[in-house]
Ligand SMILES: NC(=O)c1ccc[n+]([C@@H]2O[C@H](COP(=O)([O-])OP(=O)(O)OC[C@H]3O[C@@H](n4cnc5c(N)ncnc54)[C@H](O)[C@@H]3O)[C@@H](O)[C@H]2O)c1
């Protein structure tokens with residue numbers, strides 16, 4: 327029986343992918359084999375000895391200590407693209423909110439009082455304060471052209487916008503999915519200078535933290551709209567407030583409320599609802615649950631952020647051995663020697679590396695003894711060993 331600890335509200339459709347005769351699933355489990363979570367912060371969590379896998383039902387993994395997991399040989403899975411449409415729709419809504427001044431206009435309408443005739447008269451007299459602009463012909467700058475950025479870029483193109491995108495690590499898949507008319511920028515500054523509206527779709531990393539700061543805003547096109555549905559840490563809120571006060575920014579629409587932003591004119595802050603649709607929550611939970619289940623039951627890896635993609639159909643007549651180790655010479659030799667010295671035959675084997683980690687899946691003809699697994703666990707450089715019957 328595998329034990330899966332849940333943090334946050336994980337869609338039942340996802341949890342249903344873990345058959346209860348083989349998986350105990352609860353938010354109360356003490357010695358979990360795996361964790362499924364959304365935005366819960368695991369940085370201060372004491373990683374249990376029993377933990378074998380982490381499944382993030384979402385895209386961003388900045389809430390997970392990925393390096394610490396790697397050091398213990400624990401793969402972290404996520405759900406790439408599973409909530410991209412939900413975020414795209416809210417970003418497009420955010421562009422309309424900003425372009426048509428919908429939030430202040432709505433607040434003004436709510437503040438009206440008196441008879442219908444008086445309210446109507448005041449509304450007609452004051453509505454010029456909320457005159458907006460239309461999107462066709464305007465330039466949208468997209469920073470980060472992954473699952474969400476590409477969707478947003480393509481949707482904006484179909485609304486008649488010019489689109490400029492920046493992503494120095496764009497994947498071949500994203501490049502293929504991008505509308506032909508999207509122009510390539512060579513820096514964040516180029517996007518800031520060229521775009522009427524800029525939208526951020528990068529992960530929060532050491533490289534992207536504070537990406538939008540005072541200096542960047544100083545080079546922004548006058549009266550720009552900035553959208554941040556990526557992460558709070560990518561933007562310096564103090565600089566945003568200054569940028570709004572100086573007129574450099576027209577509107578800041580984000581998914582991350584803060585004390586600094588609260589009550590500031592020109593700020594629309596939503597409560598991190600980019601992925602909050604039933605569809606996205608289901609897609610993410612199903613994807614993460616499937617990945618974790620597959621790893622626990624077969625050792626196969628798909629959509630991990632720290633392990634190589636590795637799928638080996640089951641071969642041989644016996645157990646499957648999986649070994650995570652430092653990516654250094656002679657580890658494969660030591661794995662095969664440990665198996666051979668126990669008089670066992672390797673039926674099939676697959677080894678891949680990613681950065682400082684290497685992962686091997688070894689199918690054996692016969693039953694692995696505890697001695698083989700223990701010998702490997704004691705081998706220098708080995709981080710995790712599992713025997714799957
Ligand atoms: N508001 C929400 O609820 C919500 C929902 C989903 C995702 N997100 C956030 O959005 C981020 C992006 O999601 P995604 O699904 O598109 O991820 P993704 O991994 O598909 O795309 C991220 C892209 O950013 C690019 N990138 C990385 N560093 C960059 C840099 N310095 N400059 C330019 N581009 C850079 C990558 O090459 C990649 O193409 C997530 O990491 C997450 O933090 C927020």
Ligand SMILES: O=C(O)CC[C@@H](O)C(=O)O
Pocket residue numbers: 364365383384385386387409598601602
């Ligand atoms: O689970 C959520 O609601 C947010 C998920 C989002 O931040 C992500 O990175 O995918």
